Amino acid sequence: MKIKVFYDKDSKQLRVPVIVKIPHKRISSDFVIDTGSPHTILNYSNSLRLGVPHTEKAELIRLGGRAYQSYLFNRTEIVFKSEDNKEINEIISARILKPSSPKAEEIEMLDRCPNLLGIDFLEKGWKFFCNLEKDEVYFEKID
Amino acid sequence: MVSDLELLNSSEESLKWFQENSIKIREEFANKIIAIKNKEIVASAKNINELLIFLKEKNIDESEVLIEFIVPKNEIVILG
Structure with missing residues (x-):
């Protein structure tokens, strides 16, 4: 079971x-895809769209030279599409x-931060294959 | 309401379209947040709250759009 990952050549990001x-x-x-991030991060914009409560404090996370308080949401379900359309x-x-704070600059900074799929996703039994030259980038469930 | 699989297919098409057109989009919508649906930019704004208001005014279901912040072409994003 494979999940295709798309390489954005312009931003050089895997999405x-x-x-x-x-x-x-x-x-x-x-x-x-951010294997440098220990945790999966749902960005602030998407948390507003979902109406996720910001109540359970987790770690301070440093981003762009600033520290932000993170909040944990345990029941986030992520639905992917497999290469065979399931x-x-x-x-x-x-x-x-x-x-x-309500400072526009800080909100703007968090608006810019994408959702990050971190190492905790790989810990769920997925292996990550990446060959940019052949445009073969995917996750595959370890049997 | 569309099924999860239909929404995923639509999301994948929007992402591919965004990646294919990102150079042009970065020129036109630098530093804005955009909403993409059916290979089209349906709204743009300075921040997420403004974008959600615009989508509501246009009667567009915000759960079915792909939302992206547009980094200007002379900038790159390095995640810390």
Whole structure:
């Protein structure tokens, strides 16, 4: 079972289209693959779209020279599409970065941050294959 | 309401279209947030709150659009 990842040659980012679901709400979105991030991050914009509560404090996360308080949301369901056109669902404890003040500059910074699919996704039993030259980039479930 | 699989297919098409057209989009919508649906930019704004208002005014279901921040062409994003 493979999930195709798309290489954006312009931004040089690897992205995967998804649906993010919480009980009673879903949104269309995409994640940037970031193996440098220990956790999966749901960006602030998407947390607003989903109406996710920012209540359970997690770690401070440094981004762009600033530290942001992160909030944990344990029931984030991410739906991927397999290469044979089937749905693949994973439940992830996503972190959400929230601005610490209503300053426009800080909100703008978090608006710019994409969703990040971190190492915790690979810990769920996925291997990651990446050959940019042949445009073969995918996740595959380890049997 | 469309099924999850239909929405995923639409999301994938939007992402591919965005990647194929990103150079032109970066020139036109630098520093804005855009909403893409059916290979078309259906709204753009300075921030997410403004974009969600625009989508509501246009009667577009915000759950079915792909939302992207547009980095200007002379900038790159390095995730910390």
